[in-house]
Amino acid sequence: MITSRNFFAAIVVACAISAPSANAATFAAWEVANVDWDDVLNVRAWPSSKSAIRAGYPNGTPLTMTGRCMNGVDLKDIVTLPKWDQAxxxxxxWCEVWHDPTGTGEWQNGWVYGRYIRPQ
Structure with missing residues (x-):
């Protein structure tokens, strides 16, 4: 029997599954840039050009960034700099993104190379 308490719990779980991780602060202030017109930016499973490709996005695609990058760069620390300096x-x-490559609410993290992203 479905009670209102069980129904409420199911809604909370569904929302938690479909939304980006609560412990991952994300922001969408970056976009794909500098990719050849006939190519896409590959989102990779790990920060390496030899890592598996999870998705590809063309220039202008907004990106939801986690803020975390390799080599000690944190996007939250550089957000006040001019856009050119941030880039x-x-x-x-490599910087981490939070994306939904299938458009089905199955969010996952991935990595993009910084040369191909810029602040919006």
Whole structure:
């Protein structure tokens, strides 16, 4: 028998599953840039060009960033810099994204190379 308490619990669980992780602060202030017109930016499973490709996005696609990048770069620490300076800080490193490659609410993390992203 479905009670109102069970129904409420099911809704809470469904919302938690479909939303980005509560412990991962995310923001969508970056986008794909500098990719050849006939190519896409690969989102990889790990921060390596040899890692599995999870998705590909063309120029202009908004990205939901976690803020975490390799080499000690944190997007939250550079957000007050001019956009050009922010782009230079990540140019030679990998940054983590939170994305839904299938559009079905199955969010996952991935990594993009900083040369191909810029602040919006």
């Amino acid at each position: 230079q800080k990540v140019r030679y490193t």
